[in-house]
Amino acid sequence: MNSIKMRVNGKEVSGTVEGRTLLVDFLRKDLRLTGTHVGCDTTQCGACVVHVNGNPVKACSMLAAEADGAEVGTIEGQANADGSLSVIQAAFQEHHGLQCGFCTPGMIMAAASLLKENPKPSEHEIREYLDGNICRCTGYHNIVKAILAASGQEVAPPAMAAE
C-alpha cells in the first residue's frame, strides 16, 4: 500500500492506495467526487479527463500514486466560488452542448485546458483539441459552439425550427 497526498480542487486530501489504484477510482470511490466519469476505461473516450498540475490527463490511465504531491482539478471545482456555473459550463447549457451529459465533465475539463492554452481558438482548433473526447449524443456541433461562445467569440444563432 502507498500513502498519498494531493490537493484536489484546492483542498488537501490524503489516502492509502494499492499500487494499481487508478486516479479516477481514488477520486470517485475514496473522495466521492463522482463527477469524473469512466466511459471506456481504455484511454480512448476522454470522459475521465481531469487536470493534473494544470495539464489535461485521462484519470483512468494514471495511477493514483503517480498523482502524489500533485494539484488536481475535477469538474466539481469548475463552478464559481458562489456556486454559479463557470463561463464554460454556462455556455454548454446555453448552446445545448450536452444531451445525456455523460461526456460533459471530460468535455468541460478539456475545454478549460484549451482556453487556458489558447484563449481564442478557431473552430478547427477546437475540433482538433477535442480529438480525445468522444460524445455519442450531440454530434459535437453544439459543443464546439459552446466553447467558441465561452471564449467570447461570435456564434451563429441556432437555426430556427421549421414552422
Added chain:
Amino acid sequence: MHNFEYVRPKTIDEAVSALSSDEAQPLSGGQTLMPTMKARLAAPEKLVSLTAIDEMKGVRMDGDQLWIGGGTTHATVARETADSYPALSSLAGRIGDPSVRSMGTIGGSIANNDPSACYPAGALGSGATIVTNTREIAADDFFQGMFMTALEEGEIVTAVKFPIPQKAIYQKFIQPASRFPLTAVFVAHFGDNVRVAVTGASGGGVFRWTEAEEALASNFTGDAVAGLSVSAEDMISDLHGSGEYRAHLTKVMTKRAVDALA
C-alpha cells in the same frame, strides 16, 4: 489489473537498482502500459515509476545536438522544440490527443517501439542517438522489429539526442479511430544526405526506405520518388488497410514530404 508493488525513485541509479529484480518494469506516461496491464497483457510484480526523476526531463542544446530527456512528455517536446527543431515539434504535437501528450514520454515511446508509433520514425529519420543508463545506441541499431529494441533487461532510455537537419518534415496519414499513423514518413535533409524513415507500414516496424534516400540525395524532388516502387510483401495488412495500400501510402507520403520541403 493485477496488483503490483509500486516505487517512485528520484534518480536514475535508484531506478536501475529497483529494476534489477525479476518481473520489475518501468512506468513512464502509462499511456501504453496502463491499457496493456488492464487487458492483462502485462502483469509486472513491481512497477518502477520514472516520472519523479528530474535528470530524465527537459530539452536543451548539447553542442549541435538537441538533447531530450527520456522522461520528457510529448506536450513539452512539442512546445520546447518549436524553434530548434520544428519537424520534431510538429510530430510530438500530433501524437494522440492533448491528454495523451500530457502524460506520454519520448522514452516510453522509443522503448515500446510500436510498429505504428511516431517517435521511432522521428528518431530513425533524424539519425538520433538513444542514450541509456549504460551506453549510447545509434537509432539504426536500436529499432529491431515490431516492439523489439536493443534494450537489455532493466536498461532504460534516459535521453535521446537529435542532430538537426537542414530541413525535415513528418507526414502522418492518420488512422482516425486510434489517432496513430496508418502510415507516416519522416524525411530529413542534411545537405549531403537524405534520410527517409517509415512507420505504420511494415510488419518489421519502423524502417529506412533506402532506395528513396539514394534517389533523393542526388535529386531532391517529388519526381525522384514517383518512379520508385515499394514492395507490399512485408507490409502490415489489417482491417484498416491492406499491405498494398500501406506500400502505396509509403510512396505517397514520401512524395508529399519532399514536395513540401523542396
